Amino acid sequence: MRHTLPAVLATFLLLAGCASAPAPAVAQTAGPPLSEECAAFRFHPVAVWVDAEVIRPGDTAPLRAGSTLGRASGVVAPEPMPMTCLSDWRITPAGAAQVSADGATLTVSPDAPAGAALTLEARTPGEPARYQTRIVGRDEIVLTGRYSQVEVDCGGAELPARPIRELVFGPTGRFSVTWQPFETYTDYWGEFVWDAAAGRLALTITGGNRHPGANARLEGTVEVEADGRLVLNGFNLGDVLNGGAPCRYVFGKT
Known part of the structure; x- marks a missing residue:
């Protein structure tokens, strides 16, 4: 079996940072100085995703991020990025989930509405990152x-x-x-x-x-x-x- 990103990665969206595009939901304002490992990803396009086939109310799942700059040269998977390089997380709907302090995991609220679209946005050393998935009902059978x-x-x-x-x-x-x-x-x-x-x-x-x-x-x-x-x-x-x-x-x- 080949090594690919979870089926869920197929749904992530990259927000373009060009002048003609709408302003991103997460402003890239000046932040604290970047560590050496985070500075290596400055100006890169970034993907972020939940490393789980589905997420249900009450679930906790790993978060992943990576630079997709290499795709232009034929590299298949994003280059892994430390989750500590991401900040200013925004979650829609508000209160539906929470990102851990170290950015390593996402915990979905037990009261999160089943069927709702869950959107994550974050500031990165490069371009803002955005990911969207669907909250699956606790007992819902899925094909995912x-x-x-x-x-x-x-x-x-x-x-x-x-x-x-x-x-x-x-x-x-x-x-x-x-x-x-x-x-x-x-x-x-x-x-x-x-x-x-x-x-x-x-x-x-x-x-x-x-x-x-x-x-x-x-x-x-x-x-x-x-x-x-x-x-x-x-x-x-x-x-x-x-x-x-x-x-x-x-x-x-x-």
Whole structure:
């Protein structure tokens, strides 16, 4: 399995510091002198994220930050930044969560509203950083996570030529499918709508390097088993010779 950032990282937003852009929510006013390790990130674009697949009321989860300057030269992951280099945290909704004094963890209030968008903003040695995710209900079942195909049954029709090694569902309604993962490569991606009460899932492709084809079936039912496995029924996710026959996929969490 390749080493990637949590599915949650797919949702972070970088605030641009150019003159034509709106003023950032976190002003970069002069602060105390930077330590040597923080000064190394001066003027860098910075990503910040919660290192957890989902966050629920009452949860405490690690916070991470890193410079994304290297992406211009092909570096995949952000260069880790000490959390003590971030300051002036702002959280929306107010009171929904709290960042620890050392910036290492985020604790969500037990009374935080389920379903609300949680936004974190911070001052950094470089550009201001902003991250947004969704607060998940205490007992809410979610698809969020990274999965790998365990088995597939197409009812006697031709089976997919290759298993899906990576199926990712993000906390903000994004998904991706990859047959052969390599660094940040993804075959196709898009948005998903899951009706947990009805057990139905609909995928909408918005882009990709390899489209699954016109015969793909992107709507069906989904079951979340007690061990975390996903069972998708009625789908055809591509890479098959069976003309789009509905299949039953079983995915294990990775």
